[in-house]
Structures are given as C-alpha cells and as structure tokens.
Amino acid sequence: MEAFVHQRIHDTLKAAKKPLLVCDARIDGDSLGSALAVADWLMKEGKRPQVFVVTPVPESYRFLPLLHLTTTDRGVFADPELDAIAFFDCSREEFAADLLKPVPGRPVIINVDHHDTNTRYGDLNQVLADAPATAEVMYRFFRENDIPVSREAALCLLTGIYFDTTAFLNGGTNDRAFQAAADLVRCGAKSSDVIRALMLNRSLPALRVWGAALERLREIPGTGWVITHITRDDLASNGVRDEELQEFSDFLSLMVDADTLAVMREADGGMRLSMRTQSGDVARVARVLSGGGHVKAAGGFIPSASVEEAEIRLKEVVEACQKQRKSVS
Numbered sequence: 001m002e003a004f005v006h007q008r009i010h011d012t013l014k015a016a017k018k019p020l021l022v023c024d025a026r027i028d029g030d031s032l033g034s035a036l037a038v039a040d041w042l043m044k045e046g047k048r049p050q051v052f053v054v055t056p057v058p059e060s061y062r063f064l065p066l067l068h069l070t071t072t073d074r075g076v077f078a079d080p081e082l083d084a085i086a087f088f089d090c091s092r093e094e095f096a097a098d099l100l101k102p103v104p105g106r107p108v109i110i111n112v113d114h115h116d117t118n119t120r121y122g123d124l125n126q127v128l129a130d131a132p133a134t135a136e137v138m139y140r141f142f143r144e145n146d147i148p149v150s151r152e153a154a155l156c157l158l159t160g161i162y163f164d165t166t167a168f169l170n171g172g173t174n175d176r177a178f179q180a181a182a183d184l185v186r187c188g189a190k191s192s193d194v195i196r197a198l199m200l201n202r203s204l205p206a207l208r209v210w211g212a213a214l215e216r217l218r219e220i221p222g223t224g225w226v227i228t229h230i231t232r233d234d235l236a237s238n239g240v241r242d243e244e245l246q247e248f249s250d251f252l253s254l255m256v257d258a259d260t261l262a263v264m265r266e267a268d269g270g271m272r273l274s275m276r277t278q279s280g281d282v283a284r285v286a287r288v289l290s291g292g293g294h295v296k297a298a299g300g301f302i303p304s305a306s307v308e309e310a311e312i313r314l315k316e317v318v319e320a321c322q323k324q325r326k327s328v329s
C-alpha cells in the first residue's frame, strides 16, 4: 500500500500543470525541507511549483535552496488552474480545510505526514506514524519512484530528519532515520551545515531566555513531571523572536533528569504547551488540551490562563490521564 500511494502521488504531481506545495502553520525544518525537496524535483521536471508558508521563512533556514519559490500570499489558493495541492507535515485537518476554502476547482489533495493524529483528509494520504519525519517519508518517495536525489534535495530532506529527531537525540529517532540520513549524505548533503544552522547557532539573547526558563524549572508535585515557563516579557525584553525557542523543549528533555517535562509559553489568548516524555504518553494529555502530536512529543493549549492557572489545569489533566492509564493496565 505504501509503495502504491508513493506511485500515485508521483504520477499526480508529475501530471500536474500547476502544483502547490504547502508547509505547516508553524514552519519547521521538516515541513519546509519536505516541500522544498519536492519543489527541487518538480523544477527539474520543468514545472514552477509554489511553496506556501503561513509566515516568512525564519532566518535559521536561510541555508536551504529554492526559498525564492516560497510565498505567504494566500491568493495562490484562489488560482483556478491549481490541479494538485500537497500538504507536508500538516497534521491538523482544520488548517488544511481553512486554506482550501477559496480553491475554485477540484485539485487533487495530497497529504504526507507522520503524525498519528492526522485524520487522512487528502485524496491521497501517505501518513506513516512509524516514520521519524515527513522528510523520511519523502526520502522513500524519491527512492520508490527512482527520482534522482540532487545535492539540494538531499540537504532539504536531511534538514527535516535532523529537525524532527533533534539531530538523532530524541525518542522519535529510529533505524530509518539513520538509514535515510546515511544515503542523503552520500547524495551530497553536508551534515555539519545542517547541525550548525539548526542546532548550534544560538544568539546570546535567545540563550538568556533559555537561562530564565532554566531558573524556573520545578516539579509538578505527585506527577513526576518537570515544568518551566517562558513569558512574553522574556522575549520582549531580550528582543527574541518566538521561532528562536523552537527546539528548547527538545534540548531540555535531554538535559533534565525527569521522565516527562513541559514548557509553557505565553501566547495570544492563553498558554501554549510543549511536552516531551521518555516513557509516558504526552499525546493523551495533548488531546485533552486541544492539541496533538506524537506519544513522546506533543503540544497543547490552555486558553485564557495565567502561568499559575495553566499549571493547575495541566496537573489535573496529567493526574486524570495517569489514573486512566493505571486502571487500563
């Protein structure tokens, strides 16, 4: 089935006169890398695909090729000539549905992802929950369809795999991540370029915000969870953009001697929650808190709450989930 879907997606994109590639609402190395790798192939097929991004591509991804194909113009969805729209790493159906509202024709909707919470909203769905990254799904797409992987496409796909596995450190890292990465390095992707750009080059102000969050680390009593928070003021007073903190919870989960941790960030209308676990299941907690994700890495949202209120609400949900789990096992 997997190979069959890869072929169908290949045939659809190859036949498309006006394909549109879409990155997730929160641009990250995985959705962007996957879309740009496909863009690289389609360019070589003589097409000029557009890559839709909700917000401008963050500075840290400037090393990627083909960024001139990206657009933040929602008008691209109103083009009557669109005949294929491919979503990469977009697990939330509402996000896709909202973007698709102005589409006039009936393009084929392609949905490539690795989040188990993905509802398979496309006409063609390649959702592989055991894949370490959507970029790894796309790596197999290239191999399955005998598409040559250019140096540029290899760099894009390796970026996706590095991003989602936090450079092979987090719980989502598996043999497939290493296998794909080895092959992509053979195709010319430079591993050190990706690591430096994505993982290491932190600005001093961003590290100061990390410092503030490290100082606030505390346990949620009786749950085994460790929590911290980042305020709007942390970002504003240091002149740090939200995107510079993207991997903070991944790094923290590697450093802190606790099974599960949560980072709360003040956001519009409430607290955004990023959770990581070694042996638990944060996807369950995320589902209760209007979020989603993977068993070991998930996110949620607690509306109109202060730090203290959000922490109380999180504790309630964690305890309820732990109780449920005990009664099941």
Ligand SMILES: [Mn+2]
Binding pocket: 030, 031, 089, 114, 133, 134, 164
């Ligand atoms: Mn991903």
